[in-house]
Amino acid sequence: MAIISAEVEASGFVLRLIVSGLAGDFGDYALSPDDAPRVVLASSHAGFIKSGGVVAAGALARSTVAMVPLRLPVDVGDPLIDVIDEVASGGNRQIRLVLADHIYASDTALSLAVLAGWRTGEAAASGISVTNSSTLVAPIPAMRWVVQPFQLDAAPVYRLSVIVASTHPVGFEPVAGVKFTLTDGTTVKTVWKTALESDNSAGDNLRCYTCTIDASAATALTAGMLRADAEVYPWLGAMRTTDAAGTRSMSGLAARYRDAAAESPLVLAYDPSGTRYSQQWVVLDPVNGTATPSSAMVATSLAGAKAVPAASKAIDIRTAVQAGWLQNRTRSAANGGTSGSRAVDGMRIVIPSGGVAVSGTGTTVSPGLTNAEVPVYIIGDPDDADSRANCIWRSGTAAAAGNRVVNIFAQNLTMEIGQVTLASSSTGSVFMKNVTVRGKAGFVTASTNITTVTVAAGTYNYSAQNVRWWRTGLIMNTGAMKFGFMRNVEHSRQGFGFVCVKNRWIGSAEDANGGGTGIAYGMFDVPTLTAGMEDIFFSYNDARATEGIFIQATFATNTAQTGTPNPSLRRLVILNNVAEQITSGFNGSPLFKLGENEDVTISYCIVEGNTFAGQRSNFFYNDPPVTTLADISTKTNQVYGCRVAGNGFAWNPNKQDRFNDDATQSIRLANGITPVNGYRPHLTAGWSDHMGAGREGNYDSLGNASASTSFNLYYAGLRSRQEPVSGVGSLGVVADRSNNGTGDGLGDYRPASGSLLLGRVRRGNSDRDFAGAARLADGAAGAFEAAATGAALLAPVGAVHSSFAGSAVIGVVVGLMPAPAAVTPGSASPTLALRIDLAPRDAGSVLLTEAADLFFGDLTIMVDSGRLTLMSGEAGLALPQGIVAARTLTIGAEVRVFFARLD
Numbered sequence: 025m026a027i028i029s030a031e032v033e034a035s036g037f038v039l040r041l042i043v044s045g046l047a048g049d050f051g052d053y054a055l056s057p058d059d060a061p062r063v064v065l066a067s068s069h070a071g072f073i074k075s076g077g078v079v080a081a082g083a084l085a086r087s088t089v090a091m092v093p094l095r096l097p098v099d100v101g102d103p104l105i106d107v108i109d110e111v112a113s114g115g116n117r118q119i120r121l122v123l124a125d126h127i128y129a130s131d132t133a134l135s136l137a138v139l140a141g142w143r144t145g146e147a148a149a150s151g152i153s154v155t156n157s158s159t160l161v162a163p164i165p166a167m168r169w170v171v172q173p174f175q176l177d178a179a180p181v182y183r184l185s186v187i188v189a190s191t192h193p194v195g196f197e198p199v200a201g202v203k204f205t206l207t208d209g210t211t212v213k214t215v216w217k218t219a220l221e222s223d224n225s226a227g228d229n230l231r232c233y234t235c236t237i238d239a240s241a242a243t244a245l246t247a248g249m250l251r252a253d254a255e256v257y258p259w260l261g262a263m264r265t266t267d268a269a270g271t272r273s274m275s276g277l278a279a280r281y282r283d284a285a286a287e288s289p290l291v292l293a294y295d296p297s298g299t300r301y302s303q304q305w306v307v308l309d310p311v312n313g314t315a316t317p318s319s320a321m322v323a324t325s326l327a328g329a330k331a332v333p334a335a336s337k338a339i340d341i342r343t344a345v346q347a348g349w350l351q352n353r354t355r356s357a358a359n360g361g362t363s364g365s366r367a368v369d370g371m372r373i374v375i376p377s378g379g380v381a382v383s384g385t386g387t388t389v390s391p392g393l394t395n396a397e398v399p400v401y402i403i404g405d406p407d408d409a410d411s412r413a414n415c416i417w418r419s420g421t422a423a424a425a426g427n428r429v430v431n432i433f434a435q436n437l438t439m440e441i442g443q444v445t446l447a448s449s450s451t452g453s454v455f456m457k458n459v460t461v462r463g464k465a466g467f468v469t470a471s472t473n474i475t476t477v478t479v480a481a482g483t484y485n486y487s488a489q490n491v492r493w494w495r496t497g498l499i500m501n502t503g504a505m506k507f508g509f510m511r512n513v514e515h516s517r518q519g520f521g522f523v524c525v526k527n528r529w530i531g532s533a534e535d536a537n538g539g540g541t542g543i544a545y546g547m548f549d550v551p552t553l554t555a556g557m558e559d560i561f562f563s564y565n566d567a568r569a570t571e572g573i574f575i576q577a578t579f580a581t582n583t584a585q586t587g588t589p590n591p592s593l594r595r596l597v598i599l600n601n602v603a604e605q606i607t608s609g610f611n612g613s614p615l616f617k618l619g620e621n622e623d624v625t626i627s628y629c630i631v632e633g634n635t636f637a638g639q640r641s642n643f644f645y646n647d648p649p650v651t652t653l654a655d656i657s658t659k660t661n662q663v664y665g666c667r668v669a670g671n672g673f674a675w676n677p678n679k680q681d682r683f684n685d686d687a688t689q690s691i692r693l694a695n696g697i698t699p700v701n702g703y704r705p706h707l708t709a710g711w712s713d714h715m716g717a718g719r720e721g722n723y724d725s726l727g728n729a730s731a732s733t734s735f736n737l738y739y740a741g742l743r744s745r746q747e748p749v750s751g752v753g754s755l756g757v758v759a760d761r762s763n764n765g766t767g768d769g770l771g772d773y774r775p776a777s778g779s780l781l782l783g784r785v786r787r788g789n790s791d792r793d794f795a796g797a798a799r800l801a802d803g804a805a806g807a808f809e810a811a812a813t814g815a816a817l818l819a820p821v822g823a824v825h826s827s828f829a830g831s832a833v834i835g836v837v838v839g840l841m842p843a844p845a846a847v848t849p850g851s852a853s854p855t856l857a858l859r860i861d862l863a864p865r866d867a868g869s870v871l872l873t874e875a876a877d878l879f880f881g882d883l884t885i886m887v888d889s890g891r892l893t894l895m896s897g898e899a900g901l902a903l904p905q906g907i908v909a910a911r912t913l914t915i916g917a918e919v920r921v922f923f924a925r926l927d
Contacts, residue, residue: 044117061089165189434457782803
């Protein structure tokens with residue numbers, strides 16, 4: 025017996041072999057994909073590699089394995105019997121095997137190796153040439169900016185950060201690197217980043233690719249709008265950039281800061297001398313001020329604006345804006361931007377400490393006002409210790425109108441909404457940072473919008489960072505309101521952004537004034553999508569104590585993308601979230617609802633590192649709606665090129681051809697078609713996910729009360745398990761407080777000892793879990809790595825951790841290390857990562873290697889006489905700032921040490 029030929033089919037996930045020999049059955053295959061795979065397909069794909077702090081062209085050598093033999097589509101007459109997909113082929117047999125990973129049309133050098141016994145009677149063989157007939161296009165990485173535009177208050181140093189996810193991470197790095205640029209249209213500043221880092225600009229330590237660029241350093245940039253771009257270089261596939269034209273054009277930049285497409289520049293503002301954007305300050309006096317505007321209300325500094333006599337201060341926002349109009353400042357043309365008269369770009373309107381600015385009052389602003397480049401800032405008093413609580417912008421009794429301000433940036437205050445629109449009917453966009461949004465007294469359940477301007481196609485008009493949105497009936501994404509950015513937001517009303525990271529759901533027990541029931545108690549509701557809305561990120565969100573849906577996406581009127589017959593979604597990324605549905609107020613909805621009962625094409629999406637506790641996670645279905653006889657044999661959904669990895673599910677049902685659909689059954693009955701059942705053999709366009717291709721390291725407990733094995737995957741994927749019996753599995757976590765546990769919410773979803781979540785994950789798109797702990801090789805599925813044990817937190821006297829392997833990586837988190845505990849790597853080339861919360865007197869770490877890198881990522885305190893001893897070779901020592909206690913560094917012979925400061 026022998027393999028005569030091998031070919032990857034057009035779908036990219038099926039390996040077709042022609043073998044000599046007799047017919048086989050499922051029991052004849054022993055593929056052992058998890059432990060000792062017997063069918064291994066090697067290939068190579070062009071991509072990029074790290075090279076000296078930057079990125080260079082390279083290739084990713086890949087190895088994927090065959091997991092299971094494919095079955096034939098379901099037989100409508102006998103739907104519960106699986107029939108193996110083997111057919112006669114010229115006296116031989118054609119067999120089809122499911123690959124663990126997708127092969128792309130651009131993969132090269134395909135070679136197959138098999139071990140003896142992979143199929144009954146088959147011998148070992150290697151170097152078998154494989155024809156690549158895949159038509160699947162290689163993916164590009166998903167990407168989004170994770171900083172707000174107009175970082176005017178951060179000038180001249182700008183934080184640039186992008187979150188990235190790839191279908192093919194290497195280790196725990198999504199891509200090889202990112203190149204950042206910042207330009208005024210003439211001078212270009214460039215920074216490379218080849219590793220994930222923490223961006224703490226929102227106080228949340230978001231892991232992403234991040235850098236800072238000083239616009240004033242070396243050749244200074246010109247004041248005006250700045251353009252930031254990112255080029256993302258994947259391990260596999262083509263580079264992706266926010267500058268598709270490759271020209272860094274400044275033309276029309278003022279209109280691009282709200283672009284919905286991921287491949288859009290980040291627009292910033294630069295004003296080093298404070299004369300272009302930052303020289304208009306107005307301090308309101310809502311009690312003693314006047315509604316008669318005067319240019320004298322406007323000062324060039326906060327102190328100057330505060331020095332204006334109380335009776336001469338603007339009484340409200342509209343009066344302040346008219347004062348800016350009277351000042352008649354001209355904004356000159358610069359950096360591709362046009363000039364503007366009566367410009368109020370960057371104007372700061374200050375609500376005083378303890379003050380309440382009521383909208384809907386004051387003088388109507390005269391025509392001709394411009395603020396095309398930078399929003400008008402409405403801010404709480406910078407001198408107030410808690411301006412967010414003490415400075416209030418409140419909805420009035422009459423609708424706000426007539427201030428002619430197009431763009432507003434609210435910061436360091438409270439916005440009270442609900443009675444009438446808060447912002448003017450002219451206002452097209454509202455940015456929020458460090459703001460509390462709540463209902464005005466007496467209107468805490470009202471759903472009145474903040475502004476009435478409808479967002480233009482392909483753009484968004486709201487963004488929020490460090491915001492608390494609660495005690496209001498206004499959903500965060502409704503009507504004229506379309507969020508593009510939500511970072512570090514606490515909310516009790518549904519929201520949505522193209523990038524939603526580090527947000528927290530406020531449950532009804534915490535906010536009893538949330539208003540509404542059912543679907544209203546759900547964290548994110550994706551609106552009808554347009555062609556430009558791809559690359560949607562939901563990452564590191566805390567959706568515990570929810571009574572409804574974590575994420576719902578609707579595609580019914582979404583545009584069909586090029587090459588797809590259906591409304592489509594590409595590069596949706598659900599990464600490192602924890603979602604928990606509770607008993608109180610439960611509305612029966614799944615936690616995750618995507619692609620169910622719709623015509624949809626889902627491609628290159630990533631669902632990774634999540635914990636979904638208490639309810640089902642319905643996604644990547646092939647269950648299109650049917651209403652006619654033609655529908656039941658033609659309508660089909662598509663799912664391809666996706667990655668589902670390292671998740672912990674309460675139940676992850678999947679509907680394909682073996683799902684008995686009620687609507688199909690009714691149509692057959694009405695048309696006299698037998699057998700009268702709801703099976704649809706043509707539903708194979710979603711098979712790559714259903715068969716386990718692109719799935720790895722998941723655990724599905726089927727612990728949900730309504731779980732049914734009728735909806736199980738055909739194969740769960742590499743190192744994955746889907747329980748074969750409903751209701752008997754458990755996530756095995758420290759404290760399950762979902763529907764499947766105590767039901768009262770806010771559980772602890774770290775894997776407990778012996779959990780089936782453990783030992784499943786080998787690669788991923790983040791090097792940190794939800795709580796910030798390091799992701800580990802052979803680590804845990806779900807949002808969290810395992811809870812630390814007593815032994816890991818306390819090392820007794822004399823405890824030593826040693827590695828004598830040829831290449832070792834040692835990660836140690838030490839809560840308390842008594843004297844004289846030590847960590848000693850004895851390998852030829854170790855990497856040692858330590859987190860030491862307390863190192864008592866004489867505690868030490870000794871490196872006995874020829875070439876060692878020692879990185880202290882979080883060294884809280886090292887007491888007097890604590891020491892680090894380097895015995896030989898060359899070592900790099902990086903210490904964070906803020907270490908104030910005495911310490912000693914002992915350097916042995918022939919040791920060279922370099923220091924780097926970590927901010």
